[in-house]
Amino acid sequence: MASIQVVEQLPLRVQLRDEATFENFYAKQDLEAVEQIKLASVQSGEQSIYICGGLGSGCSHLLQAACHEAQSNGLNSVYLPLDELVDYSPAVFESLEDLPVIALDNIQCVAGDAQWEEALFHLFNRMRDAGGRMIFAANASLDELGIELPDLLSRLKWGLVYEFDDPDEEYKMSVLQLRGHNRGLEISPEVAKYVVRQVEGDMENMFEVLQKLDHASLSAQRKLTRPFVKAVMQW
Template sequence: MQEQLTFDLPVHAAQGVTDFLVTPSNQAAMALVDGWELWPNQKLVLAGAKGTGKTHMSHVWAEQSGAEIIDASRLGTTVIEALAGGSVVVEDVERIAGDRAAETALFHLHNLVLAEGGWLMLTANDAPSRWGLTLPDLRSRMEGTTLARLEPPDDMLLSAVLVKLFDDRQISVNANLVDYLLPRMERSLAAAAQMVDMLDRMALAEQRPVTRALAQRLFGNE
């Protein structure tokens, strides 16, 4: 009998948000997010490459704090005063680099939110010094913000995510399948979701279970 894969991982539970799995790759960042009421100057930059889970983590914090979430690309056409009464998450801040209207809007949002006692989280792929902001006052305020870094998902997190994604589709997973997938897949949570979807579609089309042999065929076809 093949070994059924199970994990005993700490799970970060947040109301209204899918459980967030905590492993060494995101533990330090999660600790900062959990301690949000102690952020210096009531603000935090959450940085991590695509697929590291920063959107999920920012939504966990928004549930905790009651923050409103806005994409940075919308700042130039947003009534900033309407956001200033509470806490705010601004996602993908590096996208507005060089956009004077959006940078100016973020500068005013930063000042208004903090002046009225709110908290501010900003997400991006990298640290503020690498965003390419052109407004000096905004750049200095962003670079002076506490930084939480999300590392690429480790094997523990990817394994647990794969198992959970399969389980969500009521597919039993054996250890040899996950062991086969881990060294061959892109190191991101999005890639894990795509991999599970592809294998599920193949299995349904062929009316067979999801196995290591099926995964070998998938990689062979690619």
């Protein structure tokens, strides 16, 4: 139980997002990667999976989805965004091998740091010996990540490796329509394109807009049309 206590004490601001599920993930050409992550989330398939992609490619979503899936199957898991942990001690990795599923996000933030790399190397070995599953995500390929510890780099290459494309307009439209559909909100291609072209920033901004539109649509009992969206968002 030591690992559970360590996880509960971690000073994280970001927890699992309720909407970060496999059902809410639009897989364009990444079906194999999604399927393998699903298997890992129930302690099956490959022990190590590395995924990478730019902002909005869905890597963080999939890691959190894996933890949701693990928990729904009665398995303990943890999602660790290393961009939030890098200022703390690598000791946060201690005893985590007791967990069946570990998802480590933004590992580019510890690349090049000797202490963190060594700690991650030892965690990898302990997890593999214990039979657990590790899912890693970063914003660059393994060869471009900047890992300086050769043994760690070789370990990360042992498992499955997938690189996701940066989201284009068509992908964003499909994601918006899927998220809307799962909320019971139908979004036409015309409206989806209008929203995507108006929203600035990353995908999270688009999801915030969707939440506002969903609330406005329910309140006004109106379907989403371009004039209605324009009026609600004051675009």
